[in-house]
Amino acid sequence: MRSRIVYGVLGVVIFVLGGITTQHTTAQSANNQAGPSTLYAGTFTYQGELVSNGTAINSVCDFQFSLYSVASGGTQLGSTQTALNVNVQKGRFSVELDAGLNGPFGEAFTGGDRWLGIAVRCPAGTGSYTTLNPRQKITAAPYALSLKPGAVVRSAEPVNSIFTASNLGTSGNGLVGYGATSGVYGEGTSQSNETYGVYGTTGSSSTAASAVYGRNNGTGYGVYGLSSGYDGVFGESTRVSGNGVHGVANNGESAYGVWGQSTNGRGVVGNSTAGTGVSGFSNSSSGVTGSSSSGSGVTGSTSSGSGLFGFSTSGNGVYGYSSNNYGVNGVSGVEVGVQGSGPNGGVRGFSTDNTGVWGQSENGSGIIGVSGGNYPSIWGFTGSSNPAVKGQQNGSGTGSGVEGIAISGNGIVGSSQSGYAGMFYGSVNVTGAINAAVKNFRIDHPLDPANQYLQHASVESDAMKTIYDGVAVLDSDGKAVVNLPDWFESLNGDFRYQLTALNAPGPGLYIAAEIKQNQFTIAGGSAGSKVSWQVTGIRHDPYAVANPLQVELTKPLTEQGTYLAPEGYGHAAAKGVDARYRSAIKNPPSIPSIDVPTAPAQELEQELQRKLERR
Incomplete structure (x- = not known):
């Protein structure tokens, strides 16, 4: 009986703000038009008024909804959606339809016109469905028109975010974009410093939540920023351990986590009030790479943490190159200026004219090197007459030019195949023992000081022997008292004596009184004659007693x-x-060589241009 009733419907499609889940959208400029993209909506509400022979229906009915791209005929898009037991009061009803990617309509919303076919049966659960005519055209809300494919989004204020039904929480994405060129493209035309091309903010405390997240699987950039007046890319984090800008690259040596270039200023600037200004991590290349033709390749500054921190599992933690200034320049008011960790070099700097790596600290250490493997903490190479490692004290303090401290090894080790293992220009002070196969004395040769040295060997003994000598003149009794320094007996003991008469024989010479109270007496000679005397002693001062000379000793196991x-x-x-x-x-350790381009800044610019052209 119902099949003979003529139904009519007046329908309205209502898109509810927050009810549209935009999973794949493309924002494009007028110069970068693209074909229609698939717009994945979540749900939308259809409201209508159902009448039969001019009378509004009051009943519970079942509805079927089908989607078409034409007003009549054509092929149905997707499958039919059924809404059962819908309450119809005074002819009015409301139905929520699923337009999601995995819903019955599937990928039907690509920007073209769509019509909704409706069939109804009343009361619900009985009889057959009656198809209503004509089909109802689905129209967009006015503001949604600006989001059609190829449209340009413009606003006098920064676009904070586009909220969606599934992302109204604090851990979702404000705006997600996918595209063959740019996933999200934003442009700010105002000259104000507060204008942003793309502005993202998140209130989530999750470590995985990013205000702006960019990813590229082709030849472009995850995030690309261009500014004619201020910052190309500006990143700020207020989280205690958050990063202002975080970049990750995992595909080849020419892929950079963060790429920055500037013809006059700084390529990359990172600023954080508590965390790391710029943090670079790489699995195969450099965590942070900087190049400059006149300034610093990489500059880091902090008032409390690390000026620069780089970590790499196989490349360089921090790599800096400069043709005129500093390869790496890190400044810290309290902690570490530059800190790098990597198996092939934690920090590596190269400069053709100045300093590759410069470390300076007002309170701590300028450069600290730590090694736990087979490499030295700090290793210097040179192929010229300049030193591989040099330390200099400028005279404003009491520090040392170079200082070596070891707990169980050697403080300083020097080795040379053709020169001297150690060379000292000035006095040398040693508090312990000096061991050597030969101990020589050398001065300028008195007869040819400009061209020759005069060299003697030191006197050696099996004891800590001291030697003293002099000439005494005998008195009228043929005696002489020889006075020694007041410290003589405190230093020496076990004395030996030798007497030699000068100018005439002295067969009767002898020691009349041995050393006591730092003096001894010679007797048995002729009045007025001269006697050459020599006394040797063995040291018995506290140091000598505590460190007796071992004439024969066993070599250490390592030797x-x-x-x-x-x-x-x-x-x-x-x-x-x-x-x-x-x-x-x-055979020094195999240290990777530094690849230095002939014109590094120009080549970097060319590489950047090639990447831009591939976009």
Whole structure:
């Protein structure tokens, strides 16, 4: 019976703010038009008025909804949606339809016109469905028109975010974009410093929540910012351990987590009130790479943390290159100016004219190197007459030019195959023992000081022996009292004496009184004659008593089987106790070379231009 009733419907499609889930949108400029993109809506509400022969229906009815791209005929898009037990009062009803990606309509909303086909049966659950005519055209809300494919979004104020039904929480994304060129493209035309091309903010405390997140799988950039007056990209984090700007790259040596370039200012500037201004992490290349033709390749400054911090699992934590200034420049008021960690070099700086890496601290250490493997903490190479490592004290304090401290090893080790292992221009002070195979004395040769040295060997003994001598004149009784320094007996003991008459024989000379109260007496000579005397003693001062000379001692386990002079005992030089130091000179650790382009700044600009052209 119902099938013979003529139904009519007046329908309205209502899009509810927050009810549209935009999962894939494209924002484009007029110069970058693209074809229609699929717009994935979440749900929308359809309201209508149902009448039968001019009379409004009051009942519970079932509805079927089908989607078409034409007003009549054509092929149905997706599948039919059914709404059961819909309450119809005075002809009016309201139905919520699913337009999601995985819903019955599928990927039907691509920007073209759409019509809704409706069938109804009343009362619900009985009889067959009656198709209503004509189909109802789905129209967009006025503000939604600005989001059609190819449209340009413009606003006098920064666009804070576009909220969606599934993202009204604090951990979602404000705006998500996908595209063949730019996922999200924003442009601010105002000259005000407060104008942003793209502005993102998040109140989430989650470590995975980003105010702006960009990802690129092609040849472009995850985030690209261009400014003619202020910051191309500005990142700020108020979280205690958050990052102002965080960049990640995992694809090849030419891929950078963060890329910054400037013809006059700074390529990348990072500012954080508590965390890290700029943090770079890389699995294969450099965490942070900087290049400059006149300023600093990378500059970091902080009042409390690390000026620059870089970490890499296989490349360089921080890499800086400058053709005129500093490769890496890090400044910290309290902690570490530059801190880098990496298996091939924590911090590496190169400069063709000045300093590759410069470390300066007002209170702590300018540069600290820490190594837990087979590499030295700080390693210097040079191929010229300049020193590989140099320390200088400028005279404004009491510090040392170079200081070496070791708990169980050697404070300072020097080794050379052709020069001196150690060279000192000035006085040398040693508080402990000096061990050497030969101890020489050398001065300018008195007869040819400009061209020759005069060299003597030191006197050696099996005891800590001291030698004193002099000439005494005998008195009228043929005696002489020799006075020694007041510290003589405090330093020496076990004395030995020698007397030699001068100018005439003295067979009767003898020691009349041995050393007591720092003096001794000579007797048995002729009045007025001269006597040359010599006294030797053995040290018995506190240091000598606490550190007695061991004439024969067993070599340490690490030196057993080696020789100070292996060739003298018929062994090769490899058996020398210093062989490992000589080997280090011949075969230094394999340190990756620094790739220095002929014109680094120009080449970087060309590489950037190529990347821009590929966009």
